[in-house]
Amino acid sequence: MSLTLYLGCVIRTVQPEVEKAVKETLSRIGVSFSEQPEASCCAPSWFFSLSREAWLRLNERNMRLLNSTVVTACDDCFASLSDAFRIIAESKGVKPPGLKPFQTLLLERLREVKPRLGFKGLRCAVQHSCRFLRPAGRGLDNPEDPKTVKSVLEALGFLPVSYEGELNCCGGFVSDENVGGEMARLKAGSAEKAGADCIVATCSHCMLRLSPVSRIPVLHLGQLSAFSLGSDPLQIGFPEALLRRVVKR
Amino acid sequence: MIETLRKKGAGNPLKCVQCGSCTSACPVTLIREDFNPRRIVGSIARFNRLPDQDPWLCSTCSLCSERCPQAVNPFSIIMVLRSVLYENGGEAPLSILKMVEQVRETGLAFPLTPESREKRRLLCLPEAGLSEQGLSEVRRILREAGFK
Numbered sequence: 001m002s003l004t005l006y007l008g009c010v011i012r013t014v015q016p017e018v019e020k021a022v023k024e025t026l027s028r029i030g031v032s033f034s035e036q037p038e039a040s041c042c043a044p045s046w047f048f049s050l051s052r053e054a055w056l057r058l059n060e061r062n063m064r065l066l067n068s069t070v071v072t073a074c075d076d077c078f079a080s081l082s083d084a085f086r087i088i089a090e091s092k093g094v095k096p097p098g099l100k101p102f103q104t105l106l107l108e109r110l111r112e113v114k115p116r117l118g119f120k121g122l123r124c125a126v127q128h129s130c131r132f133l134r135p136a137g138r139g140l141d142n143p144e145d146p147k148t149v150k151s152v153l154e155a156l157g158f159l160p161v162s163y164e165g166e167l168n169c170c171g172g173f174v175s176d177e178n179v180g181g182e183m184a185r186l187k188a189g190s191a192e193k194a195g196a197d198c199i200v201a202t203c204s205h206c207m208l209r210l211s212p213v214s215r216i217p218v219l220h221l222g223q224l225s226a227f228s229l230g231s232d233p234l235q236i237g238f239p240e241a242l243l244r245r246v247v248k249r
Numbered sequence: 250m251i252e253t254l255r256k257k258g259a260g261n262p263l264k265c266v267q268c269g270s271c272t273s274a275c276p277v278t279l280i281r282e283d284f285n286p287r288r289i290v291g292s293i294a295r296f297n298r299l300p301d302q303d304p305w306l307c308s309t310c311s312l313c314s315e316r317c318p319q320a321v322n323p324f325s326i327i328m329v330l331r332s333v334l335y336e337n338g339g340e341a342p343l344s345i346l347k348m349v350e351q352v353r354e355t356g357l358a359f360p361l362t363p364e365s366r367e368k369r370r371l372l373c374l375p376e377a378g379l380s381e382q383g384l385s386e387v388r389r390i391l392r393e394a395g396f397k
Contacts (some may be wrong), residue, residue: 009357009358009359010358010359012357012361012377013357013359013360013361013362013365013377014359014365016365016368016369016372016374017368017372019369019372019374020372020374035375037375037376037377037378037379037380038379038380038383040352040356040357040379040383040387041348041352041356041357041358043352045309045328046309046345046348047345047348047349047352047358048328048332049305049328049331049332049335049341049345050331050332050335050341050345050349050396051332051335051394051395051396052257052332053394053395054390054391054394054395054396057390057393057394058352058387058390061386061387061390130308130309130310130311130312134310134311134312134314134315135311135314135315136315143315168276169276169308169310169312171276171308172308173308173309174277174306174307174308175305175306175342175344175345176281176305176306179277179280179281179306180308182280183276183277183280183308235372
């Protein structure tokens with residue numbers, strides 16, 4: 001299986017350990033991938049809000065560069081590329097490149113390769129990103145009862161924890177810091193109250209919003225998968241506090 | 250305003266029955282009662298004018314559109330409101346303008362600091378950022394789309 005990996009701006013600049021973890025995961029589940037360093041920002045909703053033309057033209061350029069099936073490591077990138085590629089492809093009468101979120105690919109591959117896992121036991125609260133859940137018409141998961149990320153966690157030996165407000169938006173894209181911060185505080189507090197050891201996200205902007213207000217670590221799914229599949233915790237930014245909570249198999 | 254929404258492919262506010270499903274689903278309204286998607290759509294449908302609410306408060310979660318029984322798509326309407334306000338000289342949040350500026354600098358919306366470059370090097374990750382040619386393409390797109 002050969003794919004082009006689109007990591008997104010936040011991972012490439014602010015979260016290199018997540019990039020390492022996503023790449024290690026893909027290698028360990030037998031996915032070969034290439035990268036396209038010339039691809040730019042996917043110009044998501046905040047950009048679209050200012051200029052639909054810039055959003056479409058930046059992604060027309062990205063579509064030219066990313067000409068094989070693309071796997072995205074951030075749900076915001078997935079949504080922006082998916083919407084833009086569909087509009088551009090329709091206007092040109094061509095087929096858009098295939099796109100797949102990291103967690104969808106991971107679930108498919110884990111069911112096939114059934115890897116040997118080193119650990120079990122961590123209690124994880126899933127931050128289901130709005131971009132992955134909606135619009136429901138995209139058909140990635142059931143927006144009222146999403147299962148993808150929880151199934152990945154279970155396949156990796158972790159324990160998904162349900163919590164109050166689990167499907168709420170984390171406030172990642174609210175420009176007013178007070179409002180966005182309050183939304184994130186409510187979510188992170190609820191996850192902690194439910195007994196979670198960590199919060200697991202698949203969108204970089206959810207991570208950026210939740211991390212500063214959460215008293216429990218906020219991780220990208222790729223960090224948990226890479227850890228479970230045998231990567232060095234130091235290289236993938238796996239928090240020391242969580243190492244004490246996992247149980248060796 | 251209704252015509253602008255139609256041209257930009259946003260939802261149709263005239264189909265709104267003011268049931269309030271959007272507002273009861275809105276996570277921002279829970280914290281800021283003055284942000285009200287039902288009233289935003291209603292003000293356009295009834296008076297065909299820009300509502301007096303800040304569309305930048307929207308979290309873009311799109312739950313309003315998912316819950317709307319009339320397929321009005323308030324989320325899409327709010328996105329178009331933002332662009333109409335911005336095109337007419339209105340202010341956009343500084344955090345967002347900074348990201349646009351950053352895309353012009355490196356092609357990415359967040360800065361490549363010396364610390365992040367060093368971290369990448371230590372993790373044996375390739376250099377991030379676009380080539381000069383790639384950057385000139387991105388800058389041309391932004392210039393032609395009206396960003397100064």
